[in-house]
Amino acid sequence: MNNYIRGLKSGIPIGLGYLSVSFTFGIMAITLGYTWWQATLISLLTVTSAGQFSGIKTMLVPGNYAEMVISQLTINVRYSFMSISIGQKASTRFSGLKRWILGFFMTDEIFAVAAAEKVVGAAFFAGLSTIPWIGWTLGTMVGALMGNVLPAKLLSALGLAIYGMFIAIIVPEMQKVRPVIWVVLIAVALSCLFYYVPVIREIPSGFSVSICAIAAAIVGALLFPKDFSDEEEAYDE
Amino acid sequence: MNNTQFFTYLLIMSGVTYLIRALPFALITRKIENKTIRSFLYYIPYAVLSAMTVPAVFYATSNPISALAGFAAAVVFSLKGCSLTTVAVIACACVYVTELLV
Numbered sequence: 001m002n003n004y005i006r007g008l009k010s011g012i013p014i015g016l017g018y019l020s021v022s023f024t025f026g027i028m029a030i031t032l033g034y035t036w037w038q039a040t041l042i043s044l045l046t047v048t049s050a051g052q053f054s055g056i057k058t059m060l061v062p063g064n065y066a067e068m069v070i071s072q073l074t075i076n077v078r079y080s081f082m083s084i085s086i087g088q089k090a091s092t093r094f095s096g097l098k099r100w101i102l103g104f105f106m107t108d109e110i111f112a113v114a115a116a117e118k119v120v121g122a123a124f125f126a127g128l129s130t131i132p133w134i135g136w137t138l139g140t141m142v143g144a145l146m147g148n149v150l151p152a153k154l155l156s157a158l159g160l161a162i163y164g165m166f167i168a169i170i171v172p173e174m175q176k177v178r179p180v181i182w183v184v185l186i187a188v189a190l191s192c193l194f195y196y197v198p199v200i201r202e203i204p205s206g207f208s209v210s211i212c213a214i215a216a217a218i219v220g221a222l223l224f225p226k227d228f229s230d231e232e233e234a235y236d237e
Numbered sequence: 238m239n240n241t242q243f244f245t246y247l248l249i250m251s252g253v254t255y256l257i258r259a260l261p262f263a264l265i266t267r268k269i270e271n272k273t274i275r276s277f278l279y280y281i282p283y284a285v286l287s288a289m290t291v292p293a294v295f296y297a298t299s300n301p302i303s304a305l306a307g308f309a310a311a312v313v314f315s316l317k318g319c320s321l322t323t324v325a326v327i328a329c330a331c332v333y334v335t336e337l338l339v
Contacts, residue, residue, distance in 0.1 A: 013325040083262035103259030115282035157333040164328030171315035191288040212288035221276035
């Protein structure tokens with residue numbers, strides 16, 4: 001129970017950050033002609049930002065099923081790597097059905113916080129997922145029903161919550177493990193290319209993040225293989 | 238849009254997304270021994286997060302100046318070793334204050 005509560009607390013900034021994005025999703029869904037319950041149901045059952053924003057456009061055209069499968073696969077393929085990564089850190093009792101259920105919540109942000117743990121337990125992960133899931137769903141519903149209820153300045157400020165968290169995860173590791181600096185620089189350089197260079201910037205952001213991250217991590221793994229000998233005991237805790 | 242079309246699409250979208258996440262999580266349970274793959278998996282979180290953060294963070298607020306202020310605050314307080322929540326709240330506060338001033 002303690003671990004669940006600890007996870008719950010760690011999920012608060014993620015939930016807050018999700019509000020600003022999910023409001024926007026709710027508003028956009030209404031603009032495209034969806035009802036409030038449709039928008040809410042999509043968020044409740046999918047819990048992914050880029051995938052949903054792209055998905056509700058694909059859905060407007062009847063019979064686009066193959067395109068839906070392909071676009072969701074490419075935009076969301078990064079989650080597979082996150083799942084494998086967290087799977088390696090999962091405690092021995094975090095297995096079987098627990099993984100089938102909790103795997104549902106592997107968003108970028110939940111992954112990020114879980115990755116900062118030495119060993120990831122099921123209770124912690126469940127706690128960590130709770131508030132973001134509620135925030136994402138509720139934010140969509142409120143956005144769809146009421147439009148933008150938060151003052152623009154507050155919404156704008158909340159836009160930085162998630163990135164603030166990301167930075168707080170990346171920076172300490174850069175201080176501690178030098179090669180991480182190189183991996184980060186490569187990922188940032190590639191991601192800037194995908195953001196600014198014509199033609200390749202048309203690639204959906206979820207997919208380009210996957211490409212940048214995989215490339216940077218491969219370079220890191222080849223040039224700076226990590227010594228894990230001191231971490232073996234931690235796994236069995 | 239009729240309900241059949243909506244629910245078919247919803248099933249595909251949420252189903253595909255779920256399987257991408259859950260399949261590798263539930264099925265790859267063995268400890269990976271290969272040093273290169275383990276190093277790759279170790280670097281993946283930092284690579285994903287940095288690719289998602291830069292340059293998107295500079296466009297996350299209503300103007301790049303407040304975003305830059307929030308970004309700088311987040312870096313400084315991360316260097317000081319503040320927790321995730323603290324850094325996130327300070328970064329948001331910094332954006333808010335900057336937008337009041339600019």
